[in-house]
Amino acid sequence: MPARSTDRSPAVTLYFAPRSRASRALWLLEELGIAYELHVIDLSPNDQKDAEILALNPMGKVPIVTIDGYPIWESAAITAHLCDVFPEAGLAPRLATSARADYYRWLSFGTAVMEPAFMDLMKKTEVDPAQAGWGDFASVKHALGVGLARGPWLLGDQFSGADIITGGALDYFTMWASDHFADIPGLGAYLKRLRARPALLRAREIDQEVHDRLQKAGT
Numbered sequence: 001m002p003a004r005s006t007d008r009s010p011a012v013t014l015y016f017a018p019r020s021r022a023s024r025a026l027w028l029l030e031e032l033g034i035a036y037e038l039h040v041i042d043l044s045p046n047d048q049k050d051a052e053i054l055a056l057n058p059m060g061k062v063p064i065v066t067i068d069g070y071p072i073w074e075s076a077a078i079t080a081h082l083c084d085v086f087p088e089a090g091l092a093p094r095l096a097t098s099a100r101a102d103y104y105r106w107l108s109f110g111t112a113v114m115e116p117a118f119m120d121l122m123k124k125t126e127v128d129p130a131q132a133g134w135g136d137f138a139s140v141k142h143a144l145g146v147g148l149a150r151g152p153w154l155l156g157d158q159f160s161g162a163d164i165i166t167g168g169a170l171d172y173f174t175m176w177a178s179d180h181f182a183d184i185p186g187l188g189a190y191l192k193r194l195r196a197r198p199a200l201l202r203a204r205e206i207d208q209e210v211h212d213r214l215q216k217a218g219t
């Protein structure tokens, strides 16, 4: 059932699968501190390809967030939009500032550059770095090192939605492939800061609970 809208705040629903990219959207909602509803999708029987879900996201993927019933998909777009709808959380810099430009860059970088470059590395896919929009993993690591040099967050002092997108992917990748990231200066300290955030810890607990529930239902 969709979340109820009140006069003061829009109804937000996250279409969510545990241990997936939807975990970042869950973390975001916890950082925003807003009321939301979770619509759990089990990826193993491919529930994400049901007509009801394809009507929200023609890619049949999670995360999807609906705001008063209107669907948004693609993690970076969800993050950018929600941070603007709920500005009181302070997760996006002011419009038309250089911080906002940096924020857009790191939001794009996480999903459009870092993820595909890491996927190439994992799958041992050979691409011409000059033609692939994401270059190669060595350049990605170099760019991350430059970005993290400011600290404590990607935008400097302001923690933002960009840390959830790019930092969230780094958190996930380094949980099972940390060796590939070991030589990025500042990364260890950055991850430690991210992993100490109460909202991330709450999101992890919810993720685990839903994962366990789905596992139990499947046995």
Ligand SMILES: N[C@@H](CCC(=O)N[C@@H](CS)C(=O)NCC(=O)O)C(=O)O
Residues within 6 Å of the ligand: 019, 020, 021, 022, 043, 048, 060, 061, 062, 063, 073, 074, 075, 076, 111
């Ligand atoms: N670019 C999308 C990727 C979303 C995505 O690939 N989600 C995966 C889970 S990690 C999914 O739903 N896979 C199921 C499928 O494609 O059938 C985003 O960042 O939101």
